Amino acid sequence: MEVYAEYSHAIAALVIFTLIILFLSPFSALAKAGKGLAPGATPDQDYADKAYRLNRAYLNGAETLPAFLTVTIAAILLGASPFWVNLLASVALVARVIMLVVHLRGIGSPHSGLRSIFYVLGWACMLVLGLMALVAAF
Incomplete structure (x- = not known):
């Protein structure tokens, strides 16, 4: 477990990102319910x-989280530079x-x-x- 201690900031980043998504989920659901939308429905654009x-903030995070977890965990497990x-x-x-x-x-426009x-x-x-994970793998 000592080897993972070198990656404490990266591991904390994964946990914090996940907690943010978990935190957003019920607020997104409540906002949609307040508009009379069915569970899983998307508000008008x-x-x-x-x-x-x-809802977009929650979905953007949920869509990005798997990639973030994958590349970060791979880099850690393959021993890429902790720094x-x-x-x-x-x-x-x-x-x-x-x-x-x-x-x-709502800063700015949708784009x-x-x-x-x-x-x-x-x-x-x-x-x-x-890329660091791939380099470390080979």
Whole structure:
């Protein structure tokens, strides 16, 4: 278990990201229920609607979480550089949190440059984590 201690920031980032998604889930469900939507239904695509933005923030996180978990855990298990794994996982988490704030506050338009910048930043971190895992594997 000592080997995993070197990756404590990356492991914490995974847990925090997961907790954020778990936290958003009931709020998204309540917002949709408040609009009279059936469970699993999606609000109309209206970025001015808080229920829509909350649902998108939840779904964006739920869609991204498997990739984030996969590349980060693979990098850890294959012994990629703890410094870079911790840094990239932490930056990816911060980028997702900023995206969440942008979504929930309705900052900008649905195609907001700010949201896109932080999406690409998190995506790039995950891409590099995946490449590091592959390099470590071979």
